[in-house]
Amino acid sequence: MNLIGTDRGINMKTISWASCLWLFLFLLLAIDSTCCNAASRPNLISIVTDDQGRWAMGLYGNKQIHTPYMDQIGKQGAVFTNAFVATPVCSPSRATFLSGRYPTELRITDYISPDEAREGAGLHAPIWPAVLQKAGYRTALIGKWHLGEQADFHPRKKGYDHFMGFLSGGTRPMDPILEIEGVTEKQTGPLPDLLVDNAIQFVRESKDRPFALCLHFRAPHTPYGPVPAEDSSHYEGIEIEMPIAEGLIPEQIKQKNKEYYASISSVDRNIGRLLKELDQLQLTENTLVIFTSDHGYNNGRHGISTKGNGHWLAGGITGPKRPNMWDTSIRVPLVMRWPRVIQPGTRFDEMVSNVDMFKFVLGALDLPLPENASLHGIDYSPLLFGKSIPERTAIYGQYDLHNNGLAYMRMIRTEKWKFVKHYRARYMDELYDLEADPDETRNLIRRRMPPGSKDKAAELEQQLIEWQKSIQDPILKPAYQ
Structure with a gap:
């Protein structure tokens, strides 16, 4: 009896150790599988400039502007030839880009002025970075917010794990005042360089898990400079070629555009730094990089300054506002790179709008839409995978210049x-x-x-x-x- 009992004891121990070993191996494989799945999930980098017209980029036919890295994104991936925004001014356009809803629905129909920000204006609607955060992505906004300055509207409350930048509409292009790790103070250096320094740090810290980075520049918003000499030197001794509307002073308009180009080139150089970092970290293949602008720009086209709230220009004098929704104000560059998915040199002529971005991002990353989400636009991500989308016959837009009711x-x-x-x-x-x-x-x-x-x-x-x-x-x- 004792021998049998002893034999059974030995067998039970053997089975126990074997069970533990198998359980350990199973857990190890499960953890490894989870890590592999997380590592294989695509990363997202959304790059948005401020006030960059579609015409102000080399890939769209401008032979004088120096934008090799913006162009590289499109050449190595896809260029969209008919990309538009739902409104031609920054705050409502950015709100639409993030929320998938139109400006009047969001009650942000013009730029949020400092007074309005103090009174509590801001973006209440859910945004797609929060959906990605909930799905396990590490999220960041680096740069411009301009969607509310009170505590409830802070990017950290809206779905971003990390924020570095400025809550208001702008800051200096050189030696700016920025919020970093919750502390707002003056920094030293060009603003695009400082933003990309932080973006590179975020990518390095996030390389072993899926991440979503929104890198939203202030440039090329006015004032265009100062910018580093290495960016302005591309235009030394060059006479800018552009259509000059009747009544404008050609020398004045060309000089403004030269400064505008230099500001864009300062962003482009820094985009190059970020793309090189992705290469070095071996993240390029499975990172979807989106480059676009919050709206278009005129800078003399149609005889006006800036964008949808531009002023008439004549004889060197800035006149009254000319609210507008010309294509120069609502048509934007849109290029994407994702080597694992998009074939280099791909071109899409379908009409797309920034109101689509919520559905597009979730579709591209294979994430479900939130239940009961009130969204507009379409998911055109199937295009990236070689599939067709329903024909779109029209896009819509709106703009209420409520800051003076014009x-x-x-x-x-x-x-x-x-x-x-x-x-x-x-x-x-x-x-x-x-x-x-x-x-x-x-x-x-x-x-x-x-x-x-x-x-x-x-x-x-x-x-x-x-x-x-x-x-x-x-x-x-x-x-x-």
């Missing part, structure tokens, strides 16, 4: 036509035949309209109103309600 504009744009409705203003509506007049120089809504133009304007206006109803656009309500 404009309440709504826009519908198809491949051939653009119609802009100016509410609370007479004789301002616009209709452009984009095939015959791609530069939007001839507004067809006038006393004697060309044959068919009146009917086309009415048709587009009806489509526009139906879209406005779908988002409960408050401008449709009578002003006295």
Whole structure:
């Protein structure tokens, strides 16, 4: 009996040790598998400049501007030829980019002024970085926020693990005041360099887990400089070539654009630094890099300064505002690189909008949309994987220049036509035949309209109103309600 008992004891111990060994190996493999799955999940870097028109980039045909690294992203991946924003000014455009909703829905229809920020204006809606954070991504915003300055709107409260930058609309291009590790103080050096220094540090610290980095520059917003000599030297002795509208002083406009180009080149050089870091860390292959701008720019085109709230320029004098939704103000560069997925030299001509970005990011990263999410736009990420998407016949936009009440504009744009409705203003509506007049120089809504133009304007206006109803656009309500 004792011998049998002893034999059984030995057998039980053997089984016990074997079970422990197998359990240990199983857990080790499970942990290793989890790590491998995490490591194989794609990283995301979203790079957004401030005020960069589509025309201000080499890959889109500008032969004078020096943007080799912005161009590299598109050459090594995909270039989108018809990318637009839902509004031509920074705060509402950035809010739409992050939330997938239109400005009037967010109650951010113009840039958030310092007074409005103090009064509590900011972005309440959920944003896609928070979804990525919940899915296990390490998230960061480095650079410009401009979506609220009170504590509830701080990026760390909105879905970012790390924030370094500035909450307001801007800071100095040289020796800026920045928030770093919760402390706001003056830094030394060019702003783009300081931002990318921090971005590189974040990537290094996050290389062993999936990360999502939003690198949002202030440049090339005014003031354009100073910038380092290595960036401005590209334009020394060069006369900038650009269309000069009637009444403008050519030398003044060309000098402004030379300074503007130098600011863009300062961003480009730093993008190159970040791309090289991805190479050195062997992260390039499985990192989706997106480069775009928050809206377009004019800088003399159409005879105005800046963007959708630009001023008339004439005889060297800055005149009144000319609110607008010309393509120069709403069309943006959009290039992407993801070597594991996108073939070099890919081109997409489909119309896309920054209101799509929420759905696009989650689709590209194979993450489900949040339940009961109220989102607009489309997921065009299947394009990256060689698949088709439903045909899109129109994109929409809006801009309320509420900071002085001058404009309440709504826009519908198809491949051939653009119609802009100016509410609370007479004789301002616009209709452009984009095939015959791609530069939007001839507004067809006038006393004697060309044959068919009146009917086309009415048709587009009806489509526009139906879209406005779908988002409960408050401008449709009578002003006295």
